[in-house]
Every structure is written in C-alpha cells, then in structure tokens.
Amino acid sequence: MNGEKLQQMAAECAEGLPGTALEHPFGPEWDVHKVRGKVFMLITDVTGQPMVILKAAPEEAATLREQHAEITPGYHMNKRHWITLQGGDSLDRGLVDELVTDSYLLVVAKLPKARQPVDPAAFARGDQAPR
Template sequence: MNGSTLHRTATACAEELPGARLEHPFGPGWEVFKVRGKVFLLMTEVPGQPVVILKADPGEARALRQENSYITPGYHMNKKHWITLEGGEGVDSRLVRELVTESYRLVVAGLPRAEQPVDPHTFGLGTGAAR
C-alpha cells in the first residue's frame, strides 16, 4: 500500500466511527481525528513520507514494532503508547482498519462512561474490524 492509499484508507475508517471528528489543530500539514475531544489518529507527511500515528496498547505496540518494519514508535508522541504506520509491502486495508479501530477503542475506553459513544469492550469485535 502506498502512502496516499494509506491515508485514504485510514480516513475512510475513521469517518465511520461513532463520534469521530476531523480537526486541524496543528495546521494544514496534520489531519487529526478525535472522539469527544481526545486524539486517536494523526496523519501527516511531515517526516518525509505519509504516515498514520495511532494509539496502541503498550504490549501490542511492542509486538507490532518487532514484527513489522513499517511500524515504528509514535512520531512526536509517547513512544510506549503510540505507533507510526508507514505505507509499504505488507500494509493492507485490513491492517489499517484494525489499527485505526483499536486506537479508537482505546481512547473511548479512557473516556467517562457517560461520554463513550460505544462500548469499547465490544465495539468492532464481532465484525473483524479489530483484534
């Protein structure tokens, strides 16, 4: 998957998530998706190529980085809780959708229960959209 397809796939997935909103708080070079004011996805070409930056469980993030050369620590984010996904061989729409949905679920789980647009413990699990 090339970089522009990576961004299109991540955007399409994020736009389908309940309560997700696209914002540009860091200027035109950054697209930031939030749920209830909390960031779950960032996209930019600032590091020299299109990347998608996502929240991830620390153990899962470590495993993903070890298994995939196109997944690195979060660009300009907490390296333990965020990953950066680049386009490349082995990156397909299923992986992108899984990672975007999982990032969304992790952020929603941190919201007060009354603000959660979905149940983060079950959302997306029956559809194969998340791990």
C-alpha cells in the same frame, strides 16, 4: 501499499467510527482525528513521508514493531503508547482498519461512560450500535 493509499484508508476507517471528528489544531498539514475531543489518530507528511500515527497498547505496539518494518514508534508522541505507520508491503486494509479501530477503542475506554459513543468491549466484539 504506498503512503498516500495508507493515509486514505486510515481516514476512511476513522470517518466511519461513531462520535469522531476531523480537526486541524496544528495547521493544515496535520489531520487530527478525535473521538469526543480526544486524539486517536494523526495523519501527516511533515517529514516528507506520508504517515499515520495511532494509539496502541504497549505490548501490542512492541509486537507490531517487531513484525512490520513499516510500523515504528509514534512520531513526536509517547513511544510506548503510540505507533507510526508508513507505506509498505506488509500492511493491508484489514490490518489498517484493525489498528485504527483499536486506537479509537483505547481512547473511548478512557472516556467517562456518559461520554462514550459506544461501549468499547461490545463494539470490539461487533455486537453494539452507537449510543
């Protein structure tokens, strides 16, 4: 999958998640996806290569980087807690959707319960609608 397709799929997934918003606080070259004001995904091509930057659990981030050449440490982010996706053969829609949703749920889980648009555990299991 090419980088533009990767960015499009990631954006479509993010737009379908409850309580999200697209902002441009760093200028038009950065699409910043937030849930209740907290960043869970960035999309840009400021380096000349299309990329998607996502939050990830440190253990999972390390495993993903080992398994996929297209997944590297987070560009301009904490390298332990963020990953960067670039276009490539080992990424498919299912994996992109899973990684975007996981990033979203990691951020939602850190929000005060009253601000959470979904119960993270229930949403991950697929058995809860938005609050």
